Amino acid sequence: MDFAFNDDQQLLKNAARSFLDEQCTSAVVRGLWDDPRGESEAMWKDMAQLGWLGLSLPEAYGGSGLGMVETAILLEEMGRAAYPGPYLPTVLAAHAIAAAGTKEQKARWLPGIATGGARATSAFVDSDLSWDPATTATRAEKAGTGWRLSGAKQFVAWAHVADVVLVPARAPEGLTLFLVEPASAGLALKPVTAIDLGTRWAAIALDNVSVGPDAVLGAPGSGERLVTELLRRGSVAASAEMLGAARRCLDMSVGYAKVREQFGQPIGSFQAIRHKCAEMLLEVENSHAAVYYAAWALDAAAPDAALAASVAKSYVSEAARRVCGEALQVHGGIGFTWEYDLHLYQKRAKALEPMYGDADWHRELILRHVTD
Amino acid sequence: MDLRYSSDDLAFRDATRRWFETNVPKVELKTLDERREWHRTLFAAGYVGMGWPPEYGGQAASALRQAIVADEMARVNAPPTINGLGIGIVGPTIIHHGTEAHKHRYLKKILAADELWCQLYSEPNAGSDLASLKTRAEDKGDHFEVNGQKIWTSYGAISDWGLLLARTDTSVAKHRGISCFLINIRQPGVDVRPLKQVTGNQEFCEVFMTGARVEKSDLVGRLGQGWEIAQTTLSYERGGNSLARVTRYTSAFHELVKAARGLRRGGRPLIDDPLVRAKLGRIYAELEVQRYAALRVLSALDKGEGPGAASSITKLSYSEFEKRYFELALEILGPYGQITAGLPEQLNTRVSASSGHGETWAYAYLWSRAGTIYSGSSEIQKNVIGERVLGLPKEARADRVK
Structure with missing residues (x-):
């Protein structure tokens, strides 16, 4: 039994750290805030070159066949850098296409994603705020050999740059997952601006959007299982990114507490500050254990993988929020300024907190796992 | 990263499980003699002082094997060894710092619980x-x-x-x-x-x-080395029991769920009340996080990486969690949680808390206040973490000699 990263995993982590330290500085992140796309095409291509976009895709489609642990390692580093871009939604959707797609669907999307030519996302939430796939209201009606989709989706991450959106909709056979291209007639996309300017969300209105029979991912009626698996993976992915943001805030706080002096001494010598930092470390280390246990459990198809994903998401959502918030408190006034970088990471953690199910929802799922 | 047990460790766990299922006392041990007897049964079976070097009566067993035994004991709620401090702290101190005469005179009697x-x-x-x-x-x-x-x-x-x-x-x-x-x-x-x-x-x-x-x-x-020796003995205390502790918490959680099915509020079982469900879900999530963290520490120990000052994180984490756990449990159980005698039959379960004794919810709740005080209070742990793990500057102290 070994909880530590193996040599390859450690190398990946180191490589990610140095790439993002150089290419995704806070100046770069800030520079993209006013950009309509909000991400850097050059960085995306570099990430494809590094093999990050195909990391968990099959080798036959240009991927490396690695797992969730490796994906989590990258996402943790991205959270640490407040990386702005569609990495998480793209690899998540790509994983679903790889897992449930036909040969044609895989050939259509996966090589493009792995080489940086295509981006993808998923539209989980309808106007109802629930993350329970059973509450999906968007409808799919048969139209000739294809389908017509109608409904409203909210908080679709990076939809404005996506080439394909995974859309769960209610078909006569039951919940079904559709591959929808945003350029389709009847689809209207409305971006919103939220506190994290490095996270982009959009609302998607579907008004009788026609898709062919080849747009169905998996069999009609198999959507509930697919969406549940996607949300599970997304929960661990988001937790990894929140962990990275939280650790960055902790590191900045410890660094600041060593040099900032008040009353003639570094503030880190005061127990009021030191104890806060110790509590932050405790939550960060527990979050690390939760994220990587869950990632490993998904890779190993362990019997408690679903439980572990919910444990990670419910724990890290709150822990990261607290750690980032306490970091602001350690910094005092400087931490409240726009110029200081702390809010980049605090806002990233906050943006991911409700995604793929908030802590309350995952605690309910946990209880169902243990008591049903 | 690979969290599977090796086939050898799995075989060891299965053998250990069978042994405890067969041999765990069927009735509560009341007298000191009965507990000493049980200790000696465990010793004869090779489950006492496993981590000690073979020349002093141990097996140099890995941290993982020791954790497996502790965990299997927790699973069947087996009574603990009677000489816990002797086995866990005094013996290792003598092994590390004692003379040959000390080792000869004391170690065997510690293992056999001849001297407590x-x-x-x-x-x-x-x-x-x-x-x-x-x-x-x-x-x-x-x-x-x-x-x-x-x-x-x-x-x-x-x-x-x-x-x-x-x-x-x-x-x-x-x-x-x-x-x-x-x-x-x-x-x-x-x-x-x-x-x-x-x-x-x-x-x-x-x-x-x-x-x-x-x-x-x-x-x-x-002479004068006592403080240094005490620092090393404190670190013997942590790590190996963390999995077993989670197993005991988990057994208690299932008792809590059982109670929440039986008790009613506003005409429905507590288990159907969303507020109660939220609390139960919160406990279980934290309980699992404790388990994952325990595995992480265990895997480091197993590779011979002493946790050092980071063991303060483990201690702070579990002791603070235990307080939150039993606070939530007593919120769920209401006044029933405070009853020490005369509990209704369906609630009269033996809750296995970190004390290792099967007790009432009321007892577990009160006992949970001990953990954040004993062997270095939470505040002391936070000082250790701040200074030795995070490298924050030491505080100005009136008694510090330059």
Whole structure:
């Protein structure tokens, strides 16, 4: 039994750290805030070159066949850098296409994603705020050999740059997952601006959007299982990114507490500050254990993988929020300024907190796992 | 990263599980003799002092194997060994710092529970500031004479011997004037008085030493090395039991769920109340996080990486969690959670808390307050984490000698 990263995993982590330290500085992140796309095409291509976009895709489609642990390692580093871009939604959707797609669907999307030519996302939430796939209201009606989709989706991450959106909709056979291209007639996309300017969300209105029979991912009626698996993976992915943001805030706080002096001494010598930092470390280390246990459990198809994903998401959502918030408190006034970088990471953690199910929802799922 | 057990470890776990399922006492052990008997049964089966080196009666078992045994014991709620401090702290201290004569004289009797041990560290005025302890050990030529008072001495009332910290030099900085001794507490100069705790039980004692005798040969290490030795013994305390602790918490959780199915509020079972469900879900999530963190520590221990100061994170984490756990449990159970005698039949379960004893919810709730105080309070752990893990500057302290 070994909880530590193996040599390859450690190398990946180191490589990610140095790439993002150089290419995704806070100046770069800030520079993209006013950009309509909000991400850097050059960085995306570099990430494809590094093999990050195909990391968990099959080798036959240009991927490396690695797992969730490796994906989590990258996402943790991205959270640490407040990386702005569609990495998480793209690899998540790509994983679903790889897992449930036909040969044609895989050939259509996966090589493009792995080489940086295509981006993808998923539209989980309808106007109802629930993350329970059973509450999906968007409808799919048969139209000739294809389908017509109608409904409203909210908080679709990076939809404005996506080439394909995974859309769960209610078909006569039951919940079904559709591959929808945003350029389709009847689809209207409305971006919103939220506190994290490095996270982009959009609302998607579907008004009788026609898709062919080849747009169905998996069999009609198999959507509930697919969406549940996607949300599970997304929960661990988001937790990894929140962990990275939280650790960055902790590191900045410890660094600041060593040099900032008040009353003639570094503030880190005061127990009021030191104890806060110790509590932050405790939550960060527990979050690390939760994220990587869950990632490993998904890779190993362990019997408690679903439980572990919910444990990670419910724990890290709150822990990261607290750690980032306490970091602001350690910094005092400087931490409240726009110029200081702390809010980049605090806002990233906050943006991911409700995604793929908030802590309350995952605690309910946990209880169902243990008591049903 | 690979969290699977090896096939050897799995086989060991299965054999251990079978042994405990067959041999765990079917009735509660009440007397000291019954508990000593059980300890010796465990010892004969190879489950006591497993981590000790083979030359001193152990098997040099890996941290993982030791954790597996502790975990399997927790699974069947097996009574603990009777000489926990002897096995976990005194023995390893003697092995690391003792003379050959110490090892020959004491170790076997610790393993066999022929002699039971306690730790004589804390004093009424030396709690968190342990190094300010005032108990004196004076060199009387052929022996040391000890005068002073100790407190919070776990198992003092049943112990034969104590691992003692006492001041041997008042002329140097407080950390440097302390020495470590082995003292027979069954002597006229030692008076052990049980201390009643908020739980109503008497696990702790006060120990008064008046002209008590310690043999010259029972000094451990050098004169003045006591503080350094105490630092190493504190780190023996943590790590190996963390999985077992989670297993006991988990058994208690399933009892809590059972109770929440049976109790009703507003005409429906508590388990159907969203507020109760949220609390139960929160407990279970934290419980699992404790388990994952325990596996992480265990995997490091298993590779021979001592956790060092990071063991303070483990201690802070589980002890603070335990308080939150039983607070939520008693919120869910309402006044039923406070009943110590006369519980309705369906709630009359033995909750296995970290004390290792099956008790009521009320007892577990009260006992959960001990964990954030004993063996270094949460505040002391946070100081250690801040200074030694995060490298934050030391605080200005009036007693610090430059």
